[in-house]
Amino acid sequence: MRRIPSLLLAVGLLLATPVLAHDIQQDDLRIAHPFATPAPPSVPHGAAYLDISVTGDTPAVLVGASSPASESVEIHDMSMDEGVMRMRRVERLEVAPGTTQRMRPGGGYHLMLMNLVAPLNDGDRFPLTLEFAERGEVQVEVWVQSAEDGSEAAEGHHTP
Ligand SMILES: [Cu+2]
Structure with missing residues (x-):
């Protein structure tokens, strides 16, 4: 009988943990395929x-x-x-109505993970909170994968 309370506790914790989606649709806003490239221990930022x-x-x-x-x-x-x-830091990134802002390795916009807590290994997943003016926060789950895989997945993943 002593195991039941701890089992219930475990279930409760599972339920309390927010389920993070990889693709998010929040009102008229869509966040698709967040991914990060692997970062070995020698690399400070991701x-x-x-x-x-x-x-x-x-x-x-x-x-x-x-x-x-x-x-x-x-x-x-x-x-x-x-x-x-x-690379230059920008304070805001505006996405116009009816458009998609794509971020891809190799140039343009990206989210820089300053001072990684741990190396990013292929297959890892971690939560990311995006903060939008007026619209509030959007939480997504980022997948760690190589640039090629990530780009391909991003391109092909969401064809309607
Ligand atoms: Cu950067």
């Missing part, structure tokens, strides 16, 4: 990528993000500057 789609009439403005996987999360834009790849 990068996460996802697609943000807005189907309604008002833009979605990403103003921040956070995750237990790193000390902080910054919105970055990467571009070529006189032949050199440069």
